[in-house]
Amino acid sequence: MNRIDYIVLIATILAIPLYGLWRTRGHPSLPQYLKGDASIRWGTIGLSVLATQAGPITFLSMPGQAYESGIGFIQNYFGQPFALIAVCAIFVPIYQRLKVYTAYEYLGQRFDQKTRLLGAFLFLVQRSIAAGITIYAPAIILSALLGWDLNLTIWLAGGFVIAYTVVGGTKIVSLTQRYQILVILIGMALAFGIAVHRLPDDLTFTNALSIAGTMGKLQAVDFSIDPSRRYTFWSGMLGGFFLSLSYFGADQSQVQRYLAGGSLRASRIGLLFNAIVKVPMQFLILLLGAMVFLFYQFEQPPMFFNQPAYQRALERGYGPQLTALQMQFDDVFVHKRDAIQAMSTASTENSPALTTQVRELDAQARAIRDQTRKLLEQAGANPKSKDSDYVFITFVLDHLPHGVVGLLVAVIFCATMSATSAVLNALGSTTAVDLYRPLVRPSASDHHYVIATKVLTAAWGLVAIAIASFASLVENLVEAGNILGSVFYGSILGLFLVAFFMRNVRGSAVFFAAVVAQTLVLILFFTSSIGYLWYNVIGCAAVLLFAWILQQTVFRNAQPATVES
Amino acid sequence: MSEQDLPPFFGTWRRAYAFAIAMFALEVALLYAFTLRFS
Numbered sequence: 210m211n212r213i214d215y216i217v218l219i220a221t222i223l224a225i226p227l228y229g230l231w232r233t234r235g236h237p238s239l240p241q242y243l244k245g246d247a248s249i250r251w252g253t254i255g256l257s258v259l260a261t262q263a264g265p266i267t268f269l270s271m272p273g274q275a276y277e278s279g280i281g282f283i284q285n286y287f288g289q290p291f292a293l294i295a296v297c298a299i300f301v302p303i304y305q306r307l308k309v310y311t312a313y314e315y316l317g318q319r320f321d322q323k324t325r326l327l328g329a330f331l332f333l334v335q336r337s338i339a340a341g342i343t344i345y346a347p348a349i350i351l352s353a354l355l356g357w358d359l360n361l362t363i364w365l366a367g368g369f370v371i372a373y374t375v376v377g378g379t380k381i382v383s384l385t386q387r388y389q390i391l392v393i394l395i396g397m398a399l400a401f402g403i404a405v406h407r408l409p410d411d412l413t414f415t416n417a418l419s420i421a422g423t424m425g426k427l428q429a430v431d432f433s434i435d436p437s438r439r440y441t442f443w444s445g446m447l448g449g450f451f452l453s454l455s456y457f458g459a460d461q462s463q464v465q466r467y468l469a470g471g472s473l474r475a476s477r478i479g480l481l482f483n484a485i486v487k488v489p490m491q492f493l494i495l496l497l498g499a500m501v502f503l504f505y506q507f508e509q510p511p512m513f514f515n516q517p518a519y520q521r522a523l524e525r526g527y528g529p530q531l532t533a534l535q536m537q538f539d540d541v542f543v544h545k546r547d548a549i550q551a552m553s554t555a556s557t558e559n560s561p562a563l564t565t566q567v568r569e570l571d572a573q574a575r576a577i578r579d580q581t582r583k584l585l586e587q588a589g590a591n592p593k594s595k596d597s598d599y600v601f602i603t604f605v606l607d608h609l610p611h612g613v614v615g616l617l618v619a620v621i622f623c624a625t626m627s628a629t630s631a632v633l634n635a636l637g638s639t640t641a642v643d644l645y646r647p648l649v650r651p652s653a654s655d656h657h658y659v660i661a662t663k664v665l666t667a668a669w670g671l672v673a674i675a676i677a678s679f680a681s682l683v684e685n686l687v688e689a690g691n692i693l694g695s696v697f698y699g700s701i702l703g704l705f706l707v708a709f710f711m712r713n714v715r716g717s718a719v720f721f722a723a724v725v726a727q728t729l730v731l732i733l734f735f736t737s738s739i740g741y742l743w744y745n746v747i748g749c750a751a752v753l754l755f756a757w758i759l760q761q762t763v764f765r766n767a768q769p770a771t772v773e774s
Numbered sequence: 775m776s777e778q779d780l781p782p783f784f785g786t787w788r789r790a791y792a793f794a795i796a797m798f799a800l801e802v803a804l805l806y807a808f809t810l811r812f813s
Contacts, residue, residue, distance in 0.1 A: 283805065290798040294791045422812030429805040442802075477787065484794040488801045 214615030221392055221619035226373040229385040233377040239655035242378035243310045243638050249470035253387045254479030257466045260386035264628035265347040265621050273597030275498025279426040281440040283492050288449025290484035297477045299709055300458045305473045310642045312464045319708040321716030327723055328704050329643035332461055335697040340632045341676025342690050347621045353517040363677045366625045371670030374630040375663045382630045383469050389623040396620035399613055404500040409507055416553050417503050423564050424571055426499045448742040455698035459705045461635035501604045506549050512538045513581045514599035521590035530584055538577045545570035637666025695741045696734055699748020700727040707756045714756045718764040722755035
């Protein structure tokens with residue numbers, strides 16, 4: 210990065226929050242601070258929901274995911290449109306009608322205080338850890354590649370976002386997210402265009418896609434019912450539906466986004482906008498990864514993208530083994546590049562033989578990279594995230610022009626800030642509305658609660674930074690975020706589904722059902738090796754089942770809980 | 775829900791949901807065609 214890049218980076222990440230602070234200046238009332246005001250329209254809500262979900266890991270890891278395994282990951286989003294429609298039809302009207310600030314406030318109205326606190330507690334535990342990982346994941350990658358101090362990077366990403374989220378509340382979160390996601394989309398579109406432009410001149414875009422397809426990178430849809438396949442249409446529809454329903458229906462960081470503004474119409478259109486654009490957006494991000502893969506078929510890639518880890522292994526005396534692997538890798542690269550060039554101009558009868566040759570050479574290159582990874586582990590230089598997480602940012606730093614590099618690094622910061630601000634806003638609001646107000650100061654003024662929410666938002670920000678500072682203990686960052694969500698989301702979704710669809714179940718039955726279900730999921734998490742996406746289904750189903758059983762047996766004669774104001 | 779709550783360009787919410795599902799079906803169909811063409 211040179212001076213131009215730093216100017217672009219600093220200008221981009223400062224300008225948006227400063228504009229947001231100017232637009233939200235003044236002293237907001239409690240409803241304004243927690244839900245924004247009526248000026249927030251569906252476009253802002255739609256982009257805000259999009260930005261909250263698409264954190265920095267999306268933009269760092271997704272292209273790398275496509276580079277390694279192809280674009281089949283897109284199928285994980287197939288359940289999302291149906292989940293968003295369910296949220297529009299069931300969740301949003303209830304939240305809007307009851308005029309709740311948080312999703313868990315509804316649990317208090319439908320059941321009782323302890324169930325509300327349980328829902329809020331599960332959310333706070335899961336989301337505070339996730340916020341720490343959201344800050345840490347890009348910081349570790351950027352600090353490793355750019356030579357920045359890790360703690361400084363964490364504070365740069367985290368400190369600034371705490372400041373503007375505390376000052377502006379929900380309105381500034383929605384407002385800044387609108388511009389941050391636009392910067393992100395422009396940056397990614399530029400990277401896509403440059404990746405395609407940097408391919409050899411004699412290679413048409415269609416030919417490029419054919420080569421990527423031949424090498425197994427473009428299988429977007431797989432209708433196989435083979436359970437051993439990681440991403441299929443069916444697993445995406447089922448697992449994606451449950452995960453999305455929990456996330457959009459019961460996670461306050463999203464609920465607060467679409468309740469902003471207070472209009473049912475704006476909330477619904479904002480969510481339906483996401484139902485329509487999410488799959489194409491993720492497809493283009495994954496296709497960018499496929500283009501980067503293709504680019505590296507003609508331009509030699511590093512054998513291992515996480516160069517700091519590679520250098521550590523060299524320093525620890527693994528130079529001879531790594532040099533031997535590097536020579537093999539270079540040799541395979543040259544043969545593969547020649548075979549791909551021959552394939553792109555081959556006649557139909559020669560094509561199958563060349564295709565087989567390219568696939569075999571690609572398998573050899575993968576095997577060498579795998580050996581390198583194992584050698585790095587042996588050397589104790591094992592990185593904290595997958596090598597594929599470094600693919601896209603390496604491409605950006607090594608091959609994009611100055612200015613665009615600064616913009617793309619700003620994209621990572623914008624994604625971190627937008628996702629983190631939404632989560633801190635939700636953590637502060639939930640603590641103030643669901644814990645502080647009912648338990649500590651039940652009848653203070655609105656102004657008091659605004660101040661309390663600001664203090665609590667700042668406190669959660671510091672907790673997130675503290676977690677980010679200790680996140681190096683986590684082995685795989687991207688997986689950690691998904692696993693964490695899956696461990697808690699099932700029980701939280703179960704609470705809401707019981708509330709909506711099992712009208713005879715009362716507070717005590719659902720409370721103890723959720724406690725037992727969450728305990729069951731935690732036991733499974735620590736003792737079994739089942740795929741983590743199943744925790745969503747198990748946790749949710751267990752709450753529904755136990756709540757019904759407890760209501761029919763232990764709490765059969767329980768009286769309906771008093772509805773709280 | 776009153777008519778005023780309805781987005782003018784969708785007509786009714788049921789139509790809005792149907793539109794979103796139709797768009798999703800179109801997206802999957804295009805992705806499948808893409809898969810068949812390039813895999």
